Amino acid sequence: MFAAKPTNPAAALERLLVVMARLRDPEKGCPWDVKQTMQSLTRYTIEEAYEAVDAIERGAPEEIKDELGDLLFQIVFYAQVGKEQDSFDFTDIANAISDKMVRRHPHVFADRQTDESQLSTQWEAIKATEKTAQSNALLDSVPRGLPALMYAQKIQKKCATVGFDWPSVTPVADKVREEVAEIQAELDAPERDQQALEAEIGDALFAMVNLARHCNVDADAALRRASQKFARRFATVEAMAIGQKGSLTGHSLDELEQLWQQVKSQE
Structure with a gap:
């Protein structure tokens, strides 16, 4: 070949x-x-x-x-x-993205002077113009197949562009506490409604994503790093537990928690 x-x-x-x-x-x-x-x-x-x-x-x-x-x-x-x-074919794909990048960067390819602080606004305005012919619905341009955290963050950001957003981080944090309280209310109910509980947990997660956005934190990246940190710590706990008793299953929850706290303090 x-x-x-x-x-x-x-x-x-x-x-x-x-x-x-x-x-x-x-x-x-x-x-x-x-x-x-x-x-x-x-x-x-x-x-x-x-x-x-x-x-x-x-x-x-x-x-x-x-x-x-x-x-x-x-x-x-x-x-x-x-x-x-x-x-x-591949040529069509490459040309399509090249055309799009040239079109969305007039400050680079058309010698149009744009202040750095205005780049995001310019980008969204050009995207909005491109989408007008396809759909007038604001959120139709956000792919539903995105990972859940990313999808939530993108639709929140999109709504913020038309003013549908909290004015500061304080009410967002209050909303998180409110949603967590509603989860507790479902847990305390005489008979647990699993569907309602799922809905409340979903609302709380959505509120947390909104809090992350208002704090300039990427929710997906933050959760990934937190998960990686947990995995790293647990791997150390596992190694210590095996070193002590030959397996994880030989330890009680309290013993594993003590190892966990030991690993955290060492970090």
Whole structure:
């Protein structure tokens, strides 16, 4: 296919496109790749995106390279499927994003002077103009398939652009406390209504995302880091517990809590 690895981006991309086309060949390709559809690929795209983020956050250059390659392969996969359906190909995808970036950066490509503080407003105004022909509903432009925390943050931010937002962080924090109290009320009810409890917990999570936004904190990133911190601490607790009694199950909850507090104090 290629005598040697290409040494320039254009040739490397062309090689990847040829590899993808071969994988999708109905007669000589890979059966798994051939049967994939855009719909079936979405779960893998999400997984690859998260694996790339994980490698980046861990600062592992070789893994970052591999994971970004996997993510690029997903784009090329969609491009090949689109080409087979006579819908679009990789060239269309690349041109579409290039056109969009040029259009949304007039201060770069059209020599229009824009103060840095106005860039976000300019970006949203241009996006709004682009979406007018598609839909007049404010939230229709926010993809519903986003991870839940990201989806909540994006629709809150979108509503804020038209003034539907709390004026400061104080009432947002009050709203969080209110939602937590409503969860407790459901827990204290004589008969637990699981559906109502789920709704109240959902409201509390939504309020927490709003609090994060008002504090200039990315809720998804904050939760991911908190989860990673928990996993790191628990791994240490597990190692200590195994060192003491050979397993985790040999410890009571109080003993594990003592190890947990010990790990926290050491950090």
